[in-house]
Amino acid sequence: MRQLTFQRGIALPIMLIMLAVMMVSSIYLIKSTTSSTLTTANLAYEAALTKAADAGLHAGFTYLRTVPNKNLLLTDQAAAGYVATLPPTWSVSNPNFWLGAITMAPDADLNRVQYVIHRMCNLPLPYDDPTNRCQTTAPRPGTTGPRALGETLKIDASNLAVAAQIHYVVTARVFGPRGGNVVTQAVIMKGP
Template sequence: MHTNASFQRRDGQGGLALPVMLIILLVMLISSIYLIKSSNSTTLTASNLAYDSAQSRAVDAGLHAGFKWLSDTAAGNNKALLNDDSADNGYLATLDTTQTTRSSAFWDGKKTVVHEGQSIEYVVHRLCLLSGAYDAVGNTCVQTADPNSGSAHIGVGDSLASDSPQFAETPKVHYVVTARLSGTRGGNVVNQLVVLIGG
């Protein structure tokens, strides 16, 4: 009896495809799980960055309010009001350098403003050791003197070298406006602004 070779059983190849396909499916399943986790963490990171940026912009409203009060007070003949504390306006004429923004004493006399439903606290410090006039005897303040214009009078014995500029007689006193916001997700944002005002 004659048998067709194409119908003969091949014992060496039976059932090999199924385990291979199961291994490939397992690898694809694990890869898809890692891809989903990766996309979720990327989404969460982007969401947190957007939240931090929004909180930072919101706290700037406190910086703006403190700066506006400071510049309005310094205008005209009101500059003498900056020699003493003004708790109603969140202003302190001195800064205790042992305090940081995490210290509760740093925020003594703070003022609160509401911006887009969020409460923002700010405080303005003059960078001086003592209250009173910035140039009073015994008082030390952080100051910057601007260079005079080219038309300034050069006195006898003064240097004309390009690296020896002539400075203005009235320096600018430094002030720091600090604002903070306690976020709804438990995060805190603190921003600072340095302002220079002529003495």
């Protein structure tokens, strides 16, 4: 007659432990995938807002490029979102910074773009007035288009022009439909 041998059953507890570890791992994997998806969606949303803000920067640049009379730039032009001064204490978080801003029609994604153009001067006077302080840059002569690399370094290259270029800052902010917002700025240099 045969004697029955008993199995100790060590495989069952090990398999149950492995199953529990795999379940916990799968929960963390799902959580990680969800947070990666949310992060990617948020980055895409912010990129879309930044792209929408470019429309405001472009509108400001277009106004400065096509202004019919440069004397108009000495005073505020509310219809164009132009402010002739920028006090040095103002920043984009100051509500006064946005006085005179233009709000564009919402785009296809319902982003509301607002932009304002500031001349970087303390007073609404000509840039060379002794009481006015403006941010300026010495220009290159004949800058009607791009120049070849090294062209200004030639021995017979012409000197810098006399009139300085005034700095204008175009600031655009976007209010997205999901509550996000983006602020972008561009500095444009233009002769007087």
